[in-house]
Amino acid sequence: MNVACIGGGPAGLFFAALLKRADPRHQVTVYERNQLDDTFGFGVVFSDATEDALRDADPEVTAAMAAQSHRWDDIEIHYKGATLVSGGHGFSGLSRRALLQILAARCRAVGVRLCIGREVQDVEALRSEVDLVLAADGVNSQVRERYREAFEPTVDTRPNPFVWLGTTRPFPAFTFHFKPTE
Numbered sequence: 001m002n003v004a005c006i007g008g009g010p011a012g013l014f015f016a017a018l019l020k021r022a023d024p025r026h027q028v029t030v031y032e033r034n035q036l037d038d039t040f041g042f043g044v045v046f047s048d049a050t051e052d053a054l055r056d057a058d059p060e061v062t063a064a065m066a067a068q069s070h071r072w073d074d075i076e077i078h079y080k081g082a083t084l085v086s087g088g089h090g091f092s093g094l095s096r097r098a099l100l101q102i103l104a105a106r107c108r109a110v111g112v113r114l115c116i117g118r119e120v121q122d123v124e125a126l127r128s129e130v131d132l133v134l135a136a137d138g139v140n141s142q143v144r145e146r147y148r149e150a151f152e153p154t155v156d157t158r159p160n161p162f163v164w165l166g167t168t169r170p171f172p173a174f175t176f177h178f179k180p181t182e
Contacts, residue, residue: 001026005134006120006143008032010044010096012136013103018057020110028112029130033119036104039096040138042166045174048090064102069094074173080180091174 003019005012008030020028046054046065055062069092077084107114120126123146127133135143144153161181 001132002130003028003132003134004120004126004130005030005136006123006126007134007136007138007141008034008036008100008104008114008116009136009138010099010103012134013100013107014054014058014061015134015136016112017061017103017106017110020107020112021058024111028107029115030107030112031115031118031120033117035117036100037097039100041096041164043093043164044096044099045091045093051092058106061102061106064106065094065099066092068098068102070170072171072174076171076173076175077178078176079178085173089174093174 001023003016003026005016005028009032012030012032016028016030020026051062051065054065071090071092073090074085074087075089075091077086104114104116123133123143133143135141137143144151
């Protein structure tokens with residue numbers, strides 16, 4: 001099968017690597033309009049259950065992730081001067097850039113063709129050249145927009161204001177600081 005994946009974020013890269021690993025006869029190509037270092041967002045956090053599922057799918061990827069991850073078992077919630085600690089959760093996090101590098105390396109190792117810095121301008125032309133097109137081009141998906149009538153997507157915007165902040169300070173727990181806003 002000849003497969004094109006539009007989007008080289010975590011979902012597109014992992015899909016491509018898993019598909020090629022499942023059957024090396026597949027021709028799998030990932031098209032990513034940006035460079036791998038042009039990442040949006042800076043951190044990715046996985047629960048133990050998610051890591052278990054990823055490990056079942058590809059142990060080499062999760063081993064590489066673990067080598068670059070920070071691990072927490074506790075969650076700390078700070079609110080109105082009080083701190084609540086809840087243990088036994090199991091999370092790990094790593095930079096999005098590191099995750100993309102790990103997944104791109106895995107794709108290369110299993111024989112996926114990566115077209116980095118190449119935007120697909122004509123999805124219809126690409127569709128005529130391959131057996132399957134996977135749209136993994138993110139929240140502002142041009143493919144989803146192109147096929148809006150067929151996919152009938154809906155957007156459900158929520159009022160939850162949330163900010164993910166980065167720091168060089170190490171935290172002993174996965175930490176949430178809640179502040180009243182009204």
